[in-house]
Amino acid sequence: MLEIKSVDKSFGGLKAVNECSMLVNEGSITGLIGPNGAGKTTLFNLITGFYKPDQGEIQFQGERIEGLPPDRIFHKKVFRTFQITREFEQMTVLENLMIVPSSQIGEKIWNTWLRPRKVMEQEKELKEKALEVLDFVELMDLKNEYAGTLSGGQKKLLELAKSMMADPRLVLLDEPGAGVNPTLMRKLVGNIRKLCEKRGITFFLIEHDMNLVMNLCNPVIVMSEGKKLAEGKPEEIKKDENVLEAYLGGQYR
Ligand SMILES: Nc1ncnc2c1ncn2[C@@H]1O[C@H](COP(=O)(O)OP(=O)(O)O)[C@@H](O)[C@H]1O
Numbered sequence: 053m054l055e056i057k058s059v060d061k062s063f064g065g066l067k068a069v070n071e072c073s074m075l076v077n078e079g080s081i082t083g084l085i086g087p088n089g090a091g092k093t094t095l096f097n098l099i100t101g102f103y104k105p106d107q108g109e110i111q112f113q114g115e116r117i118e119g120l121p122p123d124r125i126f127h128k129k130v131f132r133t134f135q136i137t138r139e140f141e142q143m144t145v146l147e148n149l150m151i152v153p154s155s156q157i158g159e160k161i162w163n164t165w166l167r168p169r170k171v172m173e174q175e176k177e178l179k180e181k182a183l184e185v186l187d188f189v190e191l192m193d194l195k196n197e198y199a200g201t202l203s204g205g206q207k208k209l210l211e212l213a214k215s216m217m218a219d220p221r222l223v224l225l226d227e228p229g230a231g232v233n234p235t236l237m238r239k240l241v242g243n244i245r246k247l248c249e250k251r252g253i254t255f256f257l258i259e260h261d262m263n264l265v266m267n268l269c270n271p272v273i274v275m276s277e278g279k280k281l282a283e284g285k286p287e288e289i290k291k292d293e294n295v296l297e298a299y300l301g302g303q304y305r
């Protein structure tokens with residue numbers, strides 16, 4: 053589904069991503085781990101068009117997407133979340149979901165004058181869809197809460213819900229488990245699995261929480277110093293000598 057071929061990205065003299073190559077298979081929940089500064093977030097920024105690679109190719113479903121602007125990539129049904137969640141605090145949970153689809157006709161002010169019925173119909177559809185998503189991720193109780201009042205974990209679930217509004221094929225999650233309590237973590241893991249199995253969404257996720265990665269992801273890709281160091285089943289990665297040396301520091305030995 054996603055193929056990264058020998059991609060480079062430097063910031064000044066620093067090679068954040070260095071001849072990096074990897075694959076994400078359709079229908080998988082692929083984990084991306086590695087020490088701080090390994091280049092994981094930069095790689096996500098390259099995939100989603102926030103950065104342009106200095107060199108190399110990125111293919112999504114056989115089409116080259118490197119260097120395209122973020123909105124073009126979003127339209128190809130690639131959705132990403134951020135390490136720091138980006139909700140609109142003064143809007144309710146429901147409203148946060150309803151503003152996700154970027155092709156909303158209501159965005160253009162003249163449409164509300166010229167085609168008010170069309171806009172109203174679309175709002176109704178969006179609302180129905182948002183409610184369906186909230187039901188699916190079991191956040192219905194929070195629909196009228198202001199997003200700014202949610203806990204860190206609830207905001208992470210909202211991010212996942214937002215991704216569903218875009219009918220994505222591929223979702224990139226940057227540290228979805230960071231700051232999430234165990235109860236919400238189970239819910240998050242359950243939802244990601246459910247979305248993968250029932251909706252056929254492919255996930256590519258960066259995560260520091262080893263339990264989450266080892267439970268949820270297969271394969272797990274290890275990134276170090278801008279490139280892929282290892283890839284395998286979670287149990288293989290746990291035993292990989294190079295990974296233990298470079299990253300885990302022996303804590304799983
Ligand atoms: N916009 C930027 N400008 C300058 N340096 C950056 C920028 N983004 C990332 N870096 C640097 O690139 C390296 C990789 O960062 P990052 O991709 O955030 O790593 P990770 O997500 O694996 O922790 C780090 O050394 C970081 O400081």
Ligand SMILES: [Mg+2]
Pocket residue numbers: 092093094135
């Ligand atoms: Mg990061």
